[in-house]
Each structure stands twice: as structure tokens, then as C-alpha cells.
Amino acid sequence: CSQLGLERFHGVCILGFNSAEWFIADIGAILAGGFAVGIYTTNSPEACRYVAENCSANVVVVENHKQLQKILEVQDKLPQLKAIVQYGEELKEKRPNLYSWSEFMELGKDVPDAQLQEIIKSQKPNQCCTLIYTSGTTGQPKGVMLSHDNLTWTASMAGRFLMLEEAQEKQELVISYLPLSHIAAQMTDIWTAITFGVQVFFAQPDALKGSLVDTLREVRPTAFLGVPRVWEKIEEKMKSIGAKSSALRRKVASWAKGVGLQTNLKRMNGSSEVPLNFRLATHLVYRRVRRAVGLDRCTRCYTGAAPITRETLEFFLSLNIPLFELYGMSESSGPHTVSLPQAFRLTSCGKEITGCRTLIQEPDSDGNGEICFSGRHIFMGYLNMEGKTKEAIDEEGWLHSGDLGRHDKDGFLYVTGRIK
Known part of the structure; x- marks a missing residue:
């Protein structure tokens, strides 16, 4: 990625179905000092443009000719875009700054390990490394900023739990x-x-x-x-x-x-x-x-x-x-509560992962209130949307989910509706 001109804290958008190349592009983008940014394969060209522009993408990785066409259609509106890489099939056309996966891999051979190690060493746990774009049912999608620590801590704690x-x-x-x-x-x-x-x-x-x-x-x-x-x-x-x-x-x-x-x-x-x-x-x-x-x-x-x-x-x-329900959101790096074989209830989302806390805000007589989260899994904020971030995380650091819920006497969480 760095050979293609990826700058620090700029996006690498990935547009395609799950594959080893998707993983490599994602992790590679992070280690090269950029943001890993997935784009839904069902997105329109305009929706792809919005995400790529919002995260100042320098590189877009696409699966095939069909996805490539979406990016080419909006390329002239993306001044920060320096290169496109296609991984799932051979290129059907030659264009400047358009690379096949094998050409892309070849470029990396000239990058000395010391150069990459320098970038990795400069990264800090509390810096953003991944953007998850929420589906944007109201207004434009929001770029959820997740830090290295958000991802590694959540993966470790959730896996152990x-x-x-x-x-x-x-x-x-x-x-x-x-x-x-x-x-x-x-x-x-x-x-x-x-x-x-x-x-x-x-x-x-x-x-x-x-x-x-x-x-x-x-x-x-x-x-x-x-x-x-x-x-x-x-x-x-x-x-x-x-x-x-x-x-x-x-x-x-x-x-x-x-x-x-x-x-x-x-x-x-x-x-x-x-x-x-x-x-x-x-x-x-x-x-x-x-x-x-x-x-x-x-x-x-x-x-x-x-x-x-x-x-x-x-x-x-x-x-x-038995199906074990999980509950969480992009803004909580994924899981917040999980059900376990020895601890589950039908229609409950389970109990908090170790290190995660839940507040039921202003509960009514039935114990229903807004579900709020806190812990090391809470996101950094929305990219370039300070106002929206302040709406989501209050002054005490609680993330407001917008979901209504209650705890039963044994501490199991039930989601009962939406407030917004």
C-alpha cells in the first residue's frame, strides 16, 4: 500500500466478497499506517464515492470487473485516490494506476522491512485503524472509528468469554x-x-x-x-x-x-x-x-x-x-453481551462480556430504559462528525444505543424496542 502512495490516516477501501485477499488488504492497510475501510458489495457507485471521499481514500481494492466499474464511474470525483487494485479476476483493461493483485504483491517486494517496521513502531493503541460505516438508515452513513485497542481488546475478551x-x-x-x-x-x-x-x-x-x-x-x-x-x-x-x-x-x-x-x-x-x-x-x-x-x-x-x-x-x-444470542453495535466494536451454553435464556441477549458495563437509563415501572454501554470496546467517535459523536457518547462516557431494554433478576439483558 505504501508503494501506491498511501498516506498516514488515509483510507484503503475494500469492495468485494470475503476472501484471503480481503483479509490481507485489511491488515496490510492498518500495518502500513492507513485506515482499513470495508464497503458493502451492494453499494451503488454514489454510495461507494461517499465512503471513499469521507475517509480520504488513497487506494481502493476491488474484487472484480463489476465492482471496478463502480469506482471508475466516480473516480474523477475522488482527487485523493491514487491507485485501484483488483484481486478476484484478471484485469479486462489496462489503465494508469490500475493493478492486478499479482502486480500489487510484486510492488511490495521493493519495500525494505525497516521502512514498514518504522511505521508499525509509530502506531499507538489509541489511534484509529479501522472504519466501519453504519448503514445510514437516516442520512448519510457514519464512519465509526475503531482503534487498535478497541479491536484487540474486544477480540481477546469476547473470545475468552x-x-x-x-x-x-x-x-x-x-x-x-x-x-x-x-x-x-x-x-x-x-x-x-x-x-x-x-x-x-x-x-x-x-x-x-x-x-x-x-x-x-x-x-x-x-x-x-x-x-x-x-x-x-x-x-x-x-x-x-x-x-x-x-x-x-x-x-x-x-x-x-x-x-x-x-x-x-x-x-x-x-x-x-x-x-x-x-x-x-x-x-x-x-x-x-x-x-x-x-x-x-x-x-x-x-x-x-x-x-x-x-x-x-x-x-x-x-x-x-441451542442458538446463543449476541448483542452489540459497530460503535461497541461488535459484541457487548453474549449468551453461553451454561448461561442463556430464550429471547435474551445474554450477559455482559468481562470488562463491559451496561446502564439502563431512566427505567420505567417495568425496568425498561435506554441501554447504554461502557468499556474499552467503545468507539473513538464518528469520523469528521463531532456533533453526532457527542449525541452518541455522553459526558460520563456512556454510549447511548437507542435501544430499549431491561435486565431480569439474574442479570440477563433483554432488548425490548427502539427509542429512535
């Missing part, structure tokens, strides 16, 4: 398929993976159109994060397969689901009893179902980024696949 194992003890496996421009995928696929030595597999670009289940079966991950829509799609697929089964199989499955739901609800409330009919159902149904969807090695199935229905949670719980 979730009891991820270090690679020396056990090899954890995950699938990278959710958009890397979003904090959820970045935290799980890049930062937690680096911290704990997790092996990352990349799904096909059409993962969310149906190929994800094939990848799940092939990889058999040990941990898997799905947004509610992903779990709903898996549920729909399982139900349609079940409907085609013989009458006897449907009867056995229905019995097993009843046993599974009852036993897991008791477990959730502290029971350690494993009844005989549950063991039988595990042998006849649960193991087979898990194998069929590639979750037979998965000890942690997570859901987050949006509310999930109780029906979907109960459907998976009845098949002995």
Missing part, C-alpha cells in the same frame, strides 16, 4: 460469509481468529442464495454465527425435507422435538438431568440432523445483528441446537 480454545489446545474452525464491511464478520473472522489461531474457511459468493449449507457440510465448523435470516432459511429447508419424510419418520421427529424442547428448557433453568428418552432421541434424531446441516462439531451456534423470533429459537432448541 465465549471460551474459544487456543489453537495449541484445539483447532477452532469458522466459515467467513457475512459481509466483512460489517463489524460482526470482522470481529469473528479476522480479529478473534488471529487472537486464537482459528482456521477460517471462505464460503462461495452465493452463500446466502443457498450454497452455505454445502459449505457447512464440507467444513463442519466448531463455531458458527448466523444472522436471523440465515437460521430462518435453514429452518425452512429442514421443515421442507421433513415434510417429504415417511409418516413413521415424521412421528419419530415430532416426538424427539417435544423431548428436546422440554429437556433443553429444563437445562436452561439449571437442571443437569439427562433423561433416557433424550438420549434415545439424540441417537435417533439430533445427531443425524446436526450431521445433515454440517453442525455436528459445532458447540456454539450464535445469532445476532437483528432480533430473532421465539419460534425459530424453539425450533432449533427442540432439535438440541
Whole structure:
């Protein structure tokens, strides 16, 4: 990146589906002293221009010809842009300052290690290294500034809290398929993976159109994060397969689901009893179902980024696949509360990660108030938007989520609505 003229604290925008090159561009941008900035692949040329201009991007990395066209369309409005790199396919045209991935890699060979070490040495934990652009449902997207410390601290604390194992003890496996421009995928696929030595597999670009289940079966991950829509799609697929089964199989499955739901609800409330009919159902149904969807090695199935229905949670719980809800936002470097196998409640987002604190501001008679966060995971502010930053973080350092919620008597957090 530095060979292409990347200046300190300028953006490197990455526009493409999850891949090793995405990771390399992201981490490389940070180590070269710039900002790593993901752009959603669904963005229009104008939306891409807004992000690239807002972060003063010197370099844009694109996956293919289709994404390249978006940048070329707005290139003349980006005076800071010095180079474009394409990684997913061979270049279809030659242009000045347009590089293939192999040409880009070749450029790096001439940079002496000492030069790079100098830049790395000058970086400080409290300096910004990554920008996450919020979807901007109201007005333009805001660039959430995350520091080195935000990312490394959150990855370490969240991973430990979730009891991820270090690679020396056990090899954890995950699938990278959710958009890397979003904090959820970045935290799980890049930062937690680096911290704990997790092996990352990349799904096909059409993962969310149906190929994800094939990848799940092939990889058999040990941990898997799905947004509610992903779990709903898996549920729909399982139900349609079940409907085609013989009458006897449907009867056995229905019995097993009843046993599974009852036993897991008791477990959730502290029971350690494993009844005989549950063991039988595990042998006849649960193991087979898990194998069929590639979750037979998965000890942690997570859901987050949006509310999930109780029906979907109960459907998976009845098949002995508990879904553990996470809650957080880009402004909190991702996770703030998480559910654990030994500590979860249906429809709750779990409990605070060690070192994170929650304030329910001005609760009503039911205990509902605005959920506010504090901790080392709280972002630095919005890029070039001081007013918006002051609206989000109050004078005492609490980040206001805009969500309504309450704690139950056991300290589990429930999100109950929005205030803005």
C-alpha cells in the first residue's frame, strides 16, 4: 500500500466478497499506517464515492470487473485516490494506476522491512485503524472509528468469554460469509481468529442464495454465527425435507422435538438431568440432523445483528441446537453481551462480556430504559462528525444505543424496542 502512495490516516477501501485477499488488504492497510475501510458489495457507485471521499481514500481494492466499474464511474470525483487494485479476476483493461493483485504483491517486494517496521513502531493503541460505516438508515452513513485497542481488546475478551480454545489446545474452525464491511464478520473472522489461531474457511459468493449449507457440510465448523435470516432459511429447508419424510419418520421427529424442547428448557433453568428418552432421541434424531446441516462439531451456534423470533429459537432448541444470542453495535466494536451454553435464556441477549458495563437509563415501572454501554470496546467517535459523536457518547462516557431494554433478576439483558 505504501508503494501506491498511501498516506498516514488515509483510507484503503475494500469492495468485494470475503476472501484471503480481503483479509490481507485489511491488515496490510492498518500495518502500513492507513485506515482499513470495508464497503458493502451492494453499494451503488454514489454510495461507494461517499465512503471513499469521507475517509480520504488513497487506494481502493476491488474484487472484480463489476465492482471496478463502480469506482471508475466516480473516480474523477475522488482527487485523493491514487491507485485501484483488483484481486478476484484478471484485469479486462489496462489503465494508469490500475493493478492486478499479482502486480500489487510484486510492488511490495521493493519495500525494505525497516521502512514498514518504522511505521508499525509509530502506531499507538489509541489511534484509529479501522472504519466501519453504519448503514445510514437516516442520512448519510457514519464512519465509526475503531482503534487498535478497541479491536484487540474486544477480540481477546469476547473470545475468552465465549471460551474459544487456543489453537495449541484445539483447532477452532469458522466459515467467513457475512459481509466483512460489517463489524460482526470482522470481529469473528479476522480479529478473534488471529487472537486464537482459528482456521477460517471462505464460503462461495452465493452463500446466502443457498450454497452455505454445502459449505457447512464440507467444513463442519466448531463455531458458527448466523444472522436471523440465515437460521430462518435453514429452518425452512429442514421443515421442507421433513415434510417429504415417511409418516413413521415424521412421528419419530415430532416426538424427539417435544423431548428436546422440554429437556433443553429444563437445562436452561439449571437442571443437569439427562433423561433416557433424550438420549434415545439424540441417537435417533439430533445427531443425524446436526450431521445433515454440517453442525455436528459445532458447540456454539450464535445469532445476532437483528432480533430473532421465539419460534425459530424453539425450533432449533427442540432439535438440541441451542442458538446463543449476541448483542452489540459497530460503535461497541461488535459484541457487548453474549449468551453461553451454561448461561442463556430464550429471547435474551445474554450477559455482559468481562470488562463491559451496561446502564439502563431512566427505567420505567417495568425496568425498561435506554441501554447504554461502557468499556474499552467503545468507539473513538464518528469520523469528521463531532456533533453526532457527542449525541452518541455522553459526558460520563456512556454510549447511548437507542435501544430499549431491561435486565431480569439474574442479570440477563433483554432488548425490548427502539427509542429512535
